[in-house]
Amino acid sequence: MSKRPDLIQRYNASDRFNHWFVAITFILLALSGLALFHPAFFFFTNLLGGGPWTRILHPFIGVAMFAGFVGMMLRFWGDNHITENDRKWIRQVGDVINNREENLPPVGRYNAGQKYLFWTMVVCIGLLLITGVLIWQPYFAPYVPIVAVRLAVLVHALAAFVIIAGIIVHIYAAIWVKGSVRAMTRGTVTDAWARQHHLAWYRELKNKGSHGHDHY
Amino acid sequence: MALQSLDIQRRSATTTPSPDIRQTTKVAKLIDVSKCIGCKACQAACMEWNDVRDEIGTCVGVYDNPPNLSADSWTVMRFSEVELEQGKLEWLIRKDGCMHCADPGCLKACPSPGAIIQYANGIVDFHEENCIGCGYCITGCPFNVPRISQKDNKAYKCTLCSDRVAVGMEPACIKACPTGALVFGSKDDMIHHAEGRITDLKERGYQNAGLYDPQGVGGTHVMYVLQHADKPELYHGLPKDPQISPLVSLWKGITKPLMSFGLGVVALAGFFHFVTVGPNEVKEEEDEKEDV
Numbered sequence: 274m275s276k277r278p279d280l281i282q283r284y285n286a287s288d289r290f291n292h293w294f295v296a297i298t299f300i301l302l303a304l305s306g307l308a309l310f311h312p313a314f315f316f317f318t319n320l321l322g323g324g325p326w327t328r329i330l331h332p333f334i335g336v337a338m339f340a341g342f343v344g345m346m347l348r349f350w351g352d353n354h355i356t357e358n359d360r361k362w363i364r365q366v367g368d369v370i371n372n373r374e375e376n377l378p379p380v381g382r383y384n385a386g387q388k389y390l391f392w393t394m395v396v397c398i399g400l401l402l403i404t405g406v407l408i409w410q411p412y413f414a415p416y417v418p419i420v421a422v423r424l425a426v427l428v429h430a431l432a433a434f435v436i437i438a439g440i441i442v443h444i445y446a447a448i449w450v451k452g453s454v455r456a457m458t459r460g461t462v463t464d465a466w467a468r469q470h471h472l473a474w475y476r477e478l479k480n481k482g483s484h485g486h487d488h489y
Numbered sequence: 490m491a492l493q494s495l496d497i498q499r500r501s502a503t504t505t506p507s508p509d510i511r512q513t514t515k516v517a518k519l520i521d522v523s524k525c526i527g528c529k530a531c532q533a534a535c536m537e538w539n540d541v542r543d544e545i546g547t548c549v550g551v552y553d554n555p556p557n558l559s560a561d562s563w564t565v566m567r568f569s570e571v572e573l574e575q576g577k578l579e580w581l582i583r584k585d586g587c588m589h590c591a592d593p594g595c596l597k598a599c600p601s602p603g604a605i606i607q608y609a610n611g612i613v614d615f616h617e618e619n620c621i622g623c624g625y626c627i628t629g630c631p632f633n634v635p636r637i638s639q640k641d642n643k644a645y646k647c648t649l650c651s652d653r654v655a656v657g658m659e660p661a662c663i664k665a666c667p668t669g670a671l672v673f674g675s676k677d678d679m680i681h682h683a684e685g686r687i688t689d690l691k692e693r694g695y696q697n698a699g700l701y702d703p704q705g706v707g708g709t710h711v712m713y714v715l716q717h718a719d720k721p722e723l724y725h726g727l728p729k730d731p732q733i734s735p736l737v738s739l740w741k742g743i744t745k746p747l748m749s750f751g752l753g754v755v756a757l758a759g760f761f762h763f764v765t766v767g768p769n770e771v772k773e774e775e776d777e778k779e780d781v
Contacts (some may be wrong), residue, residue, distance in 0.1 A: 324621035445759035465773035
């Protein structure tokens with residue numbers, strides 16, 4: 274490997290493992306969930322081995338995703354508090370969409386869009402877990418009052434819709450902002466990427482000293 | 490035509506029509522509660538015809554046995570002791586089981602294509618080979634009827650003997666009933682028969698006798714003649730105006746196309762954003778590349 278002095282570490286190996294564990298479980302859950310939600314998507318049950326297997330595995334994978342996501346929450350909670358700069362960023366979302374970043378206030382480790390996705394996921398995954406347990410056949414649903422089960426299936430579907438839409442945006446944003454995907458696949462980003470998209474974070478790292486760098 | 494005796498009016502989780510050109514008569518089972526003696530011949534006949542046997546339980550203080558519907562008991566007698574007037578005990582015995590609704594909530598909720606079938610004659614049947622055991626049918630049913638078997642994790646309920654009816658026989662329970670409380674035929678004939686019974690009951694002093702054929706679910710293919718049709722709740726909680734829960738109607742109604750379309754829009758928005766506005770490139774690196 275040649276040395277690349279211009280790379281900064283954004284995520285370590287543990288962060289990356291956690292993220293991709295959650296991502297893979299999410300894909301399995303989203304597709305199997307859509308299969309149970311709409312007949313047009315029923316063919317996704319073939320991913321998990323058929324209809325009954327989808328019904329059996331979806332809740333277990335759900336619990337695994339929740340456990341993985343708790344890991345993500347513990348890691349990134351502190352970096353996702355909403356500030357006044359975030360509200361300004363939201364008001365200038367036109368500049369964001371049209372690649373006019375120079376007009377935006379300096380962004381820390383995460384921009385407002387990323388922070389709102391984080392909190393959306395916290396709420397949605399919490400709702401999905403609770404409602405999921407309430408409707409889980411054959412272990413829990415038989416003991417839950419029918420009114421609660423009916424409400425739970427509806428809330429489960431709505432929360433799933435919100436989170437799937439959010440993740441589509443998340444995936445798109447990673448592709449659209451060039452140089453972002455390598456942060457989660459290799460752990461590093463270029464100096465220039467950091468200066469352009471997360472200037473406040475870049476400066477924080479620089480002030481901390483050179484231990485923020487990994488030489489590749 | 491495929492080798493089937495009954496055409497299909499509606500099929501679970503299927504958005505296009507099934508073969509349905511034959512114009513068959515709608516059937517119905519009429520249960521005259523005023524004639525029922527609670528002998529449970531219907532329970533025994535159902536078990537015999539369908540080869541199902543339930544666990545032997547314990548006495549719960551009433552004649553209900555088994556005490557509830559289950560995957561192995563598709564019909565049960567419900568015994569209710571009510572005292573409408575002082576000193577006048579009425580022992581109301583209702584045969585509980587699937588009502589075979591014209592607008593079946595179980596079918597609407599079911600996610601597995603072909604697991605629940607509504608035949609052209611009105612019978613709503615579960616095809617357990619396609620059942621995935623998710624329990625959505627239970628959320629959809631206004632009468633709390635389907636039960637999931639602990640043995641095979643599939644949902645079971647009264648079939649209205651679709652196999653017997655398909656070859657021109659009456660359901661097993663009808664055949665076994667000794668008092669004629671259970672009768673079977675076309676729905677029109679059963680309504681006509683019920684009118685005769687209701688007139689008789691009114692002459693005997695039951696002013697509120699009537700037919701239970703709830704329109705909230707589009708009418709049912711299992712109907713009751715009740716002495717107190719104004720208070721169906723007396724008959725072990727028979728719901729007065731049953732309908733599919735609005736939560737289920739919403740969940741399996743407008744949200745399906747709306748949310749699917751919504752996700753499609755989000756995905757396409759990303760694609761169209763990329764091909765119009767273009768990627769967000771790191772400007773310093775772009776400048777460096779141009780210099781080379």
